[in-house]
Amino acid sequence: MSATTILQIQNIHMAFGQNELLQDINLEVLKGEILGLAGPNGSGKSTLLNIISGIIKPQHGNIKLDNDSINVLSPKQRALKVAMVQQTPSIPYYISVFDFVMLGRNPHLRLLQWESEKDIEVAIRAMELTNTDMFCNRRLGSLSGGEQQRVAIARALTQEPTLLLLDEPTANLDIKHQLEIMELVKKLSEQGLTTITALHDLSLASRFCDRIALLHSGKIMSLGAPFDVLTKENLEDSFSVRSLVYKDPITDLIVMNSFSTMNNEETVNNSQKRIHVICGGGSGSRLMYHLRDIGFTVTAGVLSEGDSDYHTAEVLDIVFPHELPFTAIKEESHNYHMDLVAQADCTIITETYFANSNLLNLEAANNSNKLILVEDSDFTARDYTGGEASSIYSALRKRALVVRPKDLLKEISQL
Template identity: 35%
Template sequence: MTSADRGSGADRDPAREADLEPASISIANCSLSFGDLEVLEDISLTIEPGEFVGFVGPNGAGKTTLLRLISGALEPDSGSIEVDGTDVHGLSSRASSRLVSVVPQDTTLSFSFPVRDVVEMGRHPHRSRFSSATPDDRAAVERALERTRTAELADRPIDEVSGGQRQRVVLARAIAQETPVMLLDEPTASLDVNHQVETLELVRELVEGGRTVVAAIHDLELAARYCDRLVLLADGQVAADGPPSSVLTREALADSFDANAVVTPSPVTGTETVTAFAADREAGPLPDRVHVLGAGTAAAGVIARLEAAGVGVSVGPVSSGDAAAETAHSLGVKTVETEPFARPSSAELESVESLIRAAGTAVLADFVVGAGTQSLLDPLDETDSLVLVETRPFADRNFAGGEARERYERYRERGLEVPGSRVLEAVSTVGSDRSRSRSSPPADSAESPDD
């Protein structure tokens, strides 16, 4: 017996929620066009019972359209969709509504019924058209109101609650529907941060209770945090499919979103966080390699921007636990790391000097000069391409005296000092200047007009 065949279960204890048997979703070779516009092309997916799958992708990628195909609201031009082994497009509206509940992105309602009546509409697929609510129906409605923290709104007209409250009411309606599959289209779009988290925590509870959930989610970090699996859609096709860590990569985001971004694990949740940067339209060709000397958030930001742009980055010396070290580790950047409050060893200094010379371009990002790092000024003296990113005065970072101050001032004179947001433009500029200086012949070697 499939989920679509199950009735209201009048012999069930009304105080207890229905036991939902997880249902699978099978999408086979589905395509859909609106006129000449091809929206989805040959989509094939299998969503396992009890799985929480997030559809992510840029606007217009087909996320909402695919959800509507699964719900049965749209029929594909080709291919098929089965829920719990049943073709949803071969079912009546009432039968499909016992399989699949939907929380739409637009929760605007054109009537002024009380909130409790709106939630009770989720029970209509479980009873005949003109029958009254059963004890099961009333119990399901009260449970849904409690779970979504909307019980205090139950007697208020739906058009007198806020947009965020209305979103939770519509979620309560879907919960009261007690279907094995729930579809949500941007379920957190109109909610504040607290209610976003509350909503997705609740959805996770529903998954643990037996539901299969598919949601289109625009917030990539929330999707990574709560979904078991992500499906990245782009141009109407599946661009990537798998665990969040394998889908949310710098390369995938660049290809699908045209985004310059880095992906790092959150130190709190352990899930992926995405930091996107605006494209630096002033930047020309970028160097292959850049070495970063510095510490703290200034250096961490520089590392992230360079890595997101595809530049080969090395870092050091930097203390373990510093923000720059943590960022470098999360991005897999080559790092020369030292013990906190300890001077770099001779071997560590030699390694850094080698990296500076090999890179040819160096970024000083709040670089601290002390007795242990003063020797690194020697390879910097020989470096043609220098960029300085400073958030603190050099006087606060100089522990090596007047000579270090004089040399640092010379770096300022021949390098470029920019805010961290413009580091790509800066490394491009100093790299171009170096290339031009190397390709131009010395002035005294040019032929004079008299020769």
């Protein structure tokens, strides 16, 4: 990507009556960059796009494109530099695809001037890029929503703009057409076209955008690379939802799972309580997730790198000691684990397996204040120590609350 700054947005402010739509917006956009605008409804994404395009004028601030102020350009001059595709493009259903795409050449023509061969070639090239040339003679009203969106982008490309603005280009499209649109945008970026796009789908934004500006209440909350902006803290602050955010180990793509709205009363009630989970092999993942969801401070026992519970604990930012795979728990990790158990209001042992390598996890439970054993089958089936683990477990069981998996959440709610 070139480091040349093509667009400067300086101190933009916009209000409607007492409603502040945009406040102190400052951005620089690079040539060939895909900048995503993200944020909840009403955060100012569409308003900002309309100001950049020159459709509306801000009350304060200035926008420069190639060092020219947008506000002093005539509509025709702006159309030579900026093309915009609205969230719901105005589609005249009765005209052909080709005639609609050719409308993008109007800024290049004088009054009553006919299109030249060059104009037609530009339109055909735009349709080829968007894979719309195959139905150039069909009427717009006969196309699907995804096809109409691609045609609208083809018309915008026919303007030969310096800057392409897209307002929710994937809205109401199925997964296939969403990917087609965003892959097209990426292809155009590689050819040097700068794009600013508002997107509700954060997964698409993280995958295809070079940078993301996260807006909230008319202000830029965060600006930067997708993984730096789309953090669980930012998603909670902007969308008021709890989320898991992590990189997929196979694709290296950002994975975001928003799993509940914020329940402040429940979270506050649980926020002072600590629950420690001794688990492994995936036996504790859903439990740790649920405990964090309802506001508990959660810690975990020693986990080995590569264990699915290890991955879950990392994603959830849970504190836990760890060891390399297939190695015994070291004294340092064991002592740290003992401290975590002692600090917890309650320790839960899940239905995990115990071998000589992780036996100290079970011994650490002796340090617990309150102990819950999750048990749905005979423990001996999970004992790979020749009986030593069963002996320790039997002693713990005498003072513990033993619950079946289906009853665990009920017991937790009473803590």
